Amino acid sequence: MADKILTIWLLVVFVQIAANYLEFTGYYDKFPHLVGSTSSLIFLYGPLLYFYVKTSISPQARFRPGYLFHFIPFLLYNALLLPFYLLKSSEKLIYYNEVIKGDSSAILSLALICKTITLPVYLIWVFILLRAHQREVQKYFSDTENVDLKWLKFLVGSLFILSLVVLAATTMKLGMEITLETESYIFAAASIWVFALGYYGLKQTPIFTSIPSKVETPGVEKPKIRYEKNRLTEADAIRYEDLLIDYMEKEKPFLQHKVTLQEVASALQIPTHHLSQVLNDKINQNFFDFINSYRIKTLKGKLNDPANKHLTILGIALDSGFNSKASFNRVFKKHTGHTPSEYLKMNK
Template identity: 40%
Template sequence: MLVVLSSPVYFVFSIRLFKSLDIQIFNNFSSAENINLDWLRKLVYIFGSVWTLLMVVATIHHVFHLFSWIFCTDGISLSLSIFIILIGYYGLKQKELFSFPEKESFILEQKPEKYSGSRLKESEAGLYLEKLNRFMEEEKPYLNPDLNLPQLAKEVEIPSHYLSQVINENIGLNFFDFINRQRVEDVKNKMSDPRYNNFSILGIAFESGFNSKSAFNRVFKNITGITPSEYKKTLSV
């Protein structure tokens, strides 16, 4: 009975973990292309559904003596084996899982109430914000397509947890949105710059820190409300 109940319980826990993971990604990475775990989400959903179905069949067999017990046990073993193999295969291809900075710890999910115990004073936060804005304008770290929170914290010389707090509370954005808004503004500026007349829109996007066409189009439209091509047309009107 406990085995049967374990399937939906673990399935619910997995969904909650995925939600937490999404928050962590957007709080630490400026690009989700190399850490996109949709494949894992799909595998868990598929395996959870298959496991639940097999448990139902096993229960029916136990109570009503229908179906074959061998079908249930072999089905569970086969699906579990395939699940493990696929996780190993796709996991090894997920390079960001194996390339975290050695001496930097990523900020886990941060809820507003978690900052209540922070030692960061309002005056210090203001200084950090000013320092961050100046660094972004002068050094343009967002041009690095693989920029993450620990890297930026090291470059701007602000502790990671304080930098995360400043971005979340003082700017009102997560790290992903903060960096990509900078990139979108850079794209818009380059589109208006005659020196980039010979660049394609995608070429400008890559020059501004984006690392894929799909990510660029999605982020640009989410921020501006129109596609890059539509924005380009407005410049010639």
């Protein structure tokens, strides 16, 4: 679903950029029936981005009738321009050059501002969703490198900056002339952004093949509804904590690069949501920090072993369960307060 929405959004942006190219090159005079036909598409940018992120970070995202409200500005703007759409080709060119392009209409000027403000508002909304997602995946994964959507967070931030530039240009355009060169820079940046979005978006692997939904953990008998609704008892929480610590010490699942909460819960035959509750309430850590604390502890032990002096710290880190140099450096700094090189110097 996310890829389908992304494809639709890329097509919408492509049509918008292509239409601006026709305007820049003067081809509107040869195809006057196309004049203004894509001016409302910018109202789709925000909703489509929102739906893309929503379906990317939610395992059971479905389209709901309430989502149609996101398209009301798009429909209202087209209703506003309906008399223009019904004009003859020659009349369209005159009206476009004198009214729409000249922004002599107060209503169209207000619509122009609304178009420009809509996207930044949605971008802030999407950024909040991505922040929440980044915290959520740490409940289920020991390595979040390919599931945290950092690339999308970066692109959303860059698009926000670009939208502010467009907003500033639009504000200036209402009071003075904006050169063709200035607008071409904006659309060149937008084109590069679209390429980046398409590349990383279609390259993104599915996130939720391993994140458990609210159904029972595979291999574990589904608990009764009464038990599912009640919070975990203190006695069960202590017993589950002991089982978890014993499992970590003996089986060392943290040595696997991509161990998940669901896999550990299945091995212990504990409902996933109860294991998550034990981690939060008894151990005061999410799954990501819990697993990586064992990896750091193992790494420190191996660093102090003279038999490992011929190994690099990265080699020992990978052998301790870390998946990459970037994730290792980030986690190590978080748990120790020092970079790996600083730690080695301090403990030489």
